[in-house]
Amino acid sequence: MVTKTLEICSDTEQQLFFHNYSRMPIDIEYGKGSFLYTSDGARYLDMIAGIGVNAIGYGDERLLRAISDQAAKYIHASNLFMQRPQFELAEKLIELSGMSKVFFCNSGTEAIEAAIKLSRRWASLSGNAEKREVLSLSNCFHGRTYGAMTLTAKPKYVEGYEPLLPGTGMIEFNDIEDLERKVSGKTAAVFLEFIQGEGGIHRVSEAFAKRLGELAAEHGFLIVADDIQAGCGRTGTFFSYEQFDIRPDVVCLAKPVGGGLPLGAVIGGEKVAEVFTPGSHGTTFGGNPVACAAGSALIEVIHADGLMQKAVETGSMMRKAFEEMAGRHSQILEVRQYGLMIGITVSREAKYYVEEALKRGVLVNATSVNVIRLLPPLSLSEEEAQLCIDTLDEIFSEEKP
Numbered sequence: 001m002v003t004k005t006l007e008i009c010s011d012t013e014q015q016l017f018f019h020n021y022s023r024m025p026i027d028i029e030y031g032k033g034s035f036l037y038t039s040d041g042a043r044y045l046d047m048i049a050g051i052g053v054n055a056i057g058y059g060d061e062r063l064l065r066a067i068s069d070q071a072a073k074y075i076h077a078s079n080l081f082m083q084r085p086q087f088e089l090a091e092k093l094i095e096l097s098g099m100s101k102v103f104f105c106n107s108g109t110e111a112i113e114a115a116i117k118l119s120r121r122w123a124s125l126s127g128n129a130e131k132r133e134v135l136s137l138s139n140c141f142h143g144r145t146y147g148a149m150t151l152t153a154k155p156k157y158v159e160g161y162e163p164l165l166p167g168t169g170m171i172e173f174n175d176i177e178d179l180e181r182k183v184s185g186k187t188a189a190v191f192l193e194f195i196q197g198e199g200g201i202h203r204v205s206e207a208f209a210k211r212l213g214e215l216a217a218e219h220g221f222l223i224v225a226d227d228i229q230a231g232c233g234r235t236g237t238f239f240s241y242e243q244f245d246i247r248p249d250v251v252c253l254a255k256p257v258g259g260g261l262p263l264g265a266v267i268g269g270e271k272v273a274e275v276f277t278p279g280s281h282g283t284t285f286g287g288n289p290v291a292c293a294a295g296s297a298l299i300e301v302i303h304a305d306g307l308m309q310k311a312v313e314t315g316s317m318m319r320k321a322f323e324e325m326a327g328r329h330s331q332i333l334e335v336r337q338y339g340l341m342i343g344i345t346v347s348r349e350a351k352y353y354v355e356e357a358l359k360r361g362v363l364v365n366a367t368s369v370n371v372i373r374l375l376p377p378l379s380l381s382e383e384e385a386q387l388c389i390d391t392l393d394e395i396f397s398e399e400k401p
C-alpha cells in the first residue's frame with residue numbers, strides 16, 4: 001500500500017465519505033476548556049460543544065482520569081457480565097430521577113428506539129391489544145433510526161425512507177385541543193422534548209404539560225421525556241422536566257451523559273420496571289464501562305462545580321445581552337433561552353451567521369433554517385460568553401440587510 005500524506009480538506013472529505021454532512025472546513029487538533037484548536041494553530045470558541053455533548057468543556061482532568069483509569073482496567077466486556085462502572089452510573093441516575101430502572105445503550109436514537117419498544121411491550125402486557133399507538137409533537141427531533149425518525153417526521157429527515165414505522169402520530173406542539181383530539185385508550189405513549197432543541201429551542205407550555213399529565217392518567221398511556229439535548233443540567237435542573245408540574249414515566253438521556261463518549265440511557269419508573277425480561281432487548285456495546293465511568297465523573301463535576309446554577313446565570317446574562325442587541329439590530333426577531341440552550345431567530349438563513357462567526361473564531365450552529373443555536377459547555381466563563389456576544393454583535397453591525 002502506498003503511503004502518502006493525507007490532506008484533511010473538503011476535497012478529500014468528498015472523496016472518502018458519503019455526503020450526508022456539511023462539515024465546517026476546519027481540522028480539529030485538540031480542545032482545552034471552551035476552545036478548540038486546529039492543526040494550523042487557530043483557536044475557536046466552541047459554542048456548539050459537540051452538539052450539546054461536551055458539558056464540561058475539553059480536557060477536564062477529573063474526566064480524563066476516570067476514562068484512563070477504566071480504560072487501563074478493561075475497555076469492553078459486554079452485558080454478559082456485572083460491571084461496576086454501569087452500576088455506579090445507574091445508581092446516580094436513579095437517585096437523580098427518583099425512578100427505578102436503567103437501560104444503557106450507545107446514543108440518543110438508540111435510547112428512543114428502546115423507549116418505543118418499552119412502551120409497546122408495556123402496552124401489550126396491559127392486555128389491551130389495541131394499545132399500540134406512539135405519538136410525538138410536531139417540530140420535534142428524536143433521532144435517525146426508523147422508530148425515532150418516524151416520531152420526528154420532519155419532511156427533510158424522512159424523505160425517501162418510507163414506509164415509516166406504523167402506529168405513530170403527531171400532536172401539534174402546545175396545542176391542547178389537538179392533544180385532546182389525538183390521545184385515546186389506544187395510545188401507548190406520548191414522546192416529547194420538554195424543551196425542543198433541533199426544532200429551534202421551544203419550550204412546552206405549562207398548560208400543555210399539565211393537560212398531558214391529566215390525559216395520561218385518564219387514558220393510561222406513558223409519558224416519555226426525551227431529555228437527550230436539554231438534560232444533564234443544561235437548562236438549570238438535571239432533567240428539564242423538573243421545571244414542570246408533571247413526572248414522566250420514562251426519560252431518555254444521551255449526548256453529555258457519557259462525558260463525550262457514546263452512551264445513551266433509558267430510565268424508567270415503577271410502571272415499566274418489569275417490562276423488559278432477559279432477551280427482550282439488548283446491545284453489545286451499550287453501557288460501555290469507559291463511557292459509564294466518564295458519565296459518573298461528569299455528574300460529579302457538574303455538582304462539584306455548581307454547573308447547573310452557572311448555566312442559569314451565564315444563560316441569563318447572554319439572553320439580556322441578545323435582547324439588548326435585538327433593540328439595535330432588526331435582523332434579530334426573537335431570543336429564547338433556557339439555561340445554556342439558546343436560540344436566536346433571525347430574519348435570514350442562520351447559516352450566514354455560522355459562516356461569519358467561523359471567520360471570527362467562534363463556532364455557532366444553525367437549526368430550523370433561521371435559528372442561531374448556542375449549546376456551549378456549562379462551564380463557559382463570563383468572559384467567554386462576552387466574546388460570543390461581542391462577535392455576534394459585530395456581525396450584526398457589519399451586515400448589510
Ligand SMILES: Cc1ncc(COP(=O)(O)O)c(C=O)c1O
Nearest residue numbers: 107108109141142143197228229
Ligand atoms: C432531543 C434529541 N433526541 C434525540 C437525538 C438523537 O441523538 P443521537 O444523535 O445521539 O442519536 C437528538 C440529537 O440531536 C436530540 O437532540
